[in-house]
Amino acid sequence: MSQERTNAPGQRRPASDANQFSAISFVIKQYLAGVRTAMPVIVRGVRNDGGVEPVGTVDVEPLVSQLDGAGQIVGHGIIYDLPYLRMQGGTNAIILDPEIGDIGLAVVSDRDVSKVKTTRQPAAPGSNRRNHFSDGFYFGGFLNGNPAQYIRFSSEGIDLVSPTAINMTAPQINETATESITAKAPNINQVAEGSVSISAPEIGLDGALSQGKGENGGDASFGGAVTAEGEVTGKGVKVSDHGHDKVEPGEGQSGGPVNL
Structure with a gap:
């Protein structure tokens, strides 16, 4: 044979x-x-790039070219309007939408899914086509480069890193750690309608601290002793170097504060 x-x-x-x-x-x-099943693709267009909206679609180009009868390379065209994967359960989601230039995988359904894409409900096939490019779905994250903004899970803990800003908004923000919490960004913004709670054996602040200047400004209270290596000033009066008025003996002022 x-x-x-x-x-x-x-x-x-x-x-x-x-x-x-x-x-x-x-x-x-x-x-x-x-028959099309799965293929590596590169993203050429994106609809919904990070907005708080329903999941969008991408336009992709297959990376593995075709061959004609003479063995010559024939490139694919663009495959339009493929829904992409977003990690979501109900109204809870991680919004990490694709960007142009991302490399991922297009997985092709065995039936026409056009009606399902339109209605988002059980539906009959839109036509008799099978294993067609148009009935694909995009899964991203293959063969891409180094990230600049990321959440990293490792044996040393969880790192939250951003080159621009980290924004947290909620009615109440609670941060609890048995050892340490690490977040790195030029700006970290936490906005809560109720309260912000940070609980840890030790909390270190490396930088200037400002409190009480906004519309939510108020008093500060500490359950333990307060120690300052620099000056402490209250209503314009320094703690380490100040006098007392209405003192009759001597020149009318007391000496500096002393430890009891």
């Missing part, structure tokens, strides 16, 4: 019809060449 040899899928050779097996094998290969 002769064996068919090809340089490209579906390329016909003299051995293709040498016998019944070879002829049937050629027909099957021709059919399978048109």
